[in-house]
Amino acid sequence: xxxxxxxxxxxxxxxxxxxxxxxxxxxxxxxxxxxxxxxxxxxxxxxxxxxxxxxxxxxxxxxxxxxxxxxxxxxxxxxxxxxxxxxxxxxxxxxxxxxxxxxxxxxxxxxxxxxxxxxxxxxxxxxxxxxxxxxxxxxxxxxxxxxxxxxxxxxxxxxxxx
Amino acid sequence: xxxxxxxxxxxxxxxxxxxxxxxxxxxxxxxxxxxxxxxxxxxxxxxxxxxxxxxxxxxxxxxxxxxxxxxxxxxxxxxxxxxxxxxxxxxxxxxxxxxxxxxxxxxxxxxxxxxxxxxxxxxxxxxxxxxxxxxxxxxxxxxxxxxxxxxxxxxxxxxxxxxxxxxxxxxxxxxxxxxxxxxxxxxxxxxxxxxxxxxxxxxxxxxxxxxxxxxxxxxxxxxxxxxxxxxxxxxxxxxxxxxxxxxxxxxxxxxxxxxxxxxxxxxxxx
Numbered sequence: 158x159x160x161x162x163x164x165x166x167x168x169x170x171x172x173x174x175x176x177x178x179x180x181x182x183x184x185x186x187x188x189x190x191x192x193x194x195x196x197x198x199x200x201x202x203x204x205x206x207x208x209x210x211x212x213x214x215x216x217x218x219x220x221x222x223x224x225x226x227x228x229x230x231x232x233x234x235x236x237x238x239x240x241x242x243x244x245x246x247x248x249x250x251x252x253x254x255x256x257x258x259x260x261x262x263x264x265x266x267x268x269x270x271x272x273x274x275x276x277x278x279x280x281x282x283x284x285x286x287x288x289x290x291x292x293x294x295x296x297x298x299x300x301x302x303x304x305x306x307x308x309x310x311x312x313x314x315x316x317x318x319x
Numbered sequence: 320x321x322x323x324x325x326x327x328x329x330x331x332x333x334x335x336x337x338x339x340x341x342x343x344x345x346x347x348x349x350x351x352x353x354x355x356x357x358x359x360x361x362x363x364x365x366x367x368x369x370x371x372x373x374x375x376x377x378x379x380x381x382x383x384x385x386x387x388x389x390x391x392x393x394x395x396x397x398x399x400x401x402x403x404x405x406x407x408x409x410x411x412x413x414x415x416x417x418x419x420x421x422x423x424x425x426x427x428x429x430x431x432x433x434x435x436x437x438x439x440x441x442x443x444x445x446x447x448x449x450x451x452x453x454x455x456x457x458x459x460x461x462x463x464x465x466x467x468x469x470x471x472x473x474x475x476x477x478x479x480x481x482x483x484x485x486x487x488x489x490x491x492x493x494x495x496x497x498x499x500x501x502x503x504x505x506x507x508x509x510x511x512x513x514x515x516x517x518x519x520x521x522x523x524x525x526x527x528x529x530x531x532x533x534x535x536x537x538x539x540x541x542x543x544x545x546x547x548x549x550x551x552x553x554x555x556x557x558x559x560x561x562x563x564x565x566x567x568x569x570x571x572x573x574x575x576x577x578x579x580x581x582x583x584x585x586x587x588x589x
Contacts, residue, residue: 161387165379179383186387190394255373273335274370280337299331306366 160201160208161186163276167209170271171216173260184219185212206282209272213286258308266301273298321345326356334363429513430524430538430545432493433556437511437543440502441560447487447502457488457501464490465499467516467553483510496520510559520554522547 164185168178189195189208198204259270272278272286284294326349332338333346350357439445449460454471461469471485483505491498496517503510524536524547536547547556 161384162375162379165383166375166377169377175377175380178377179380179386182383183386183390186390190390251369252373252376255370256376259370259373259376270370271376274367275374275376280332280335295331298335302331302363302366302370305370306362309366309369 160205163202163205164208164212166271166275167212167268168216170259170268171213171264173264173267181212181216181219184215188215205276205278206285209278209286213268254309255305258305261308262301262304265297266304269294269298270301270305321349323349323353323356326350326353327359330356330360330363334360334367428523429493429520429554429556430536430547431540433511433513433547433558434540434543434545436491436500436513437509437558438541440500440511441509445489448489450487452485454485457485461488461490461499465497465516467514469499469514469553471501482506493520505559505561508559508561510557510561513556513558515554516552517554522549522554522556 161182165178165182168181168185169175172178172181185208189211192211196204196207259267262270269283269287272283273280278286280291280294283298284291287294326346329338329346333343338346350360436445449457451457451460454473458469458471483503486502486504486509488502489500491500491513493513493515496515496519498513498515498520501512501514503512522534522536524538524545526538527534527536529535533548533550538545542560543558544561545556545558547554549555
């Protein structure tokens with residue numbers, strides 16, 4: 158079950174607060190390790206839909222105990238290793254801004270952004286975790302990205318690859 | 320050529336690599352020719368790239384890593400212990416089954432069965448299947464009917480006077496196992512000898528004595544002397560009301576010098 162980085166990010170998207178996310182992460186591992194039936198997978202990534210689903214159930218069940226404070230607590234921005242090149246500075250700032258934008262989203266949009274854009278889960282996997290149709294995943298993701306665009310577009314230049 | 324109305328709702332699918340193959344190629348071809356769709360695509364691509372460029376977005380705190388790794392390590396240790404306990408439990412079950420089999424083996428009834436059989440024979444309520452005083456005749460009759468080879472000796476060896484005589488034999492069953500019943504007579508009194516090759520029928524009785532590498536069990540019941548023992552895979556029970564000591568009753572038949580050694584110890588102790 159070597160996917161605790163992914164799982165922590167998902168926990169952060171659900172809780173919005175580091176301490177709560179750590180507690181949720183540990184509780185999820187506790188439940189997953191105690192599960193009588195564990196999926197047999199070829200690599201750690203394949204176990205994510207199963208363990209994400211457990212985490213979401215834990216979070217839903219204990220949602221009253223988990224703080225959903227509107228106030229966003231920022232961690233120190235990740236330090237880009239190596240020299241502070243122009244690109245590195247740009248990226249460091251961007252990480253802070255993107256994180257602030259993602260953190261400010263409602264949880265239902267935040268979690269889908271993390272699952273799709275941080276963890277690369279497919280629409281089908283996300284639908285299985287959320288227990289909703291693919292169409293709901295697509296519409297919710299579109300709304301979340303629209304909201305992020307509103308928050309970030311003044312700062313982020315368009316990326317043209319064509 | 321796909322239309323814009325078909326492409327627009329599917330831009331996110333393309334960005335998220337949910338469409339591949341021919342559909343993706345069609346999509347790309349349309350984007351090179353349609354500025355409106357291209358602009359929509361670029362807007363979405365820009366926001367998605369910005370978000371993905373911020374990966375991993377949240378760093379796992381070191382203490383959380385340590386806590387989770389500790390939990391997994393504990394779990395793995397418990398799994399190893401559980402596997403070990405399972406192996407021990409499996410071994411315990413095997414031992415229990417073996418013990419049950421051992422207990423189910425007859426350790427406390429064969430001598431009583433032999434005594435009852437002897438009484439029935441003595442009361443003439445127990446006919447023999449074959450009546451003959453010739454050991455070879457009885458052996459030949461038994462041979463195809465019992466699951467073990469039995470050659471009745473013509474005791475005493477050496478051609479001395481016989482104090483006893485073979486009367487015949489009968490096939491019996493004890494708890495589903497074959498038993499050969501042999502009837503002898505001495506001084507007009509019956510002597511019964513029961514023989515079985517079943518591993519579930521074991522010698523039993525009151526006191527046990529070691530002699531000549533064998534263990535003999537002696538018991539008395541309503542004036543009968545019962546001796547049981549096991550030798551070379553066969554379990555024997557001898558019953559009589561002869562007025563001799565237990566060991567002496569053996570020596571009557573097994574009186575040859577080579578065999579007397581088996582009973583020397585018994586004769587000293589009984």
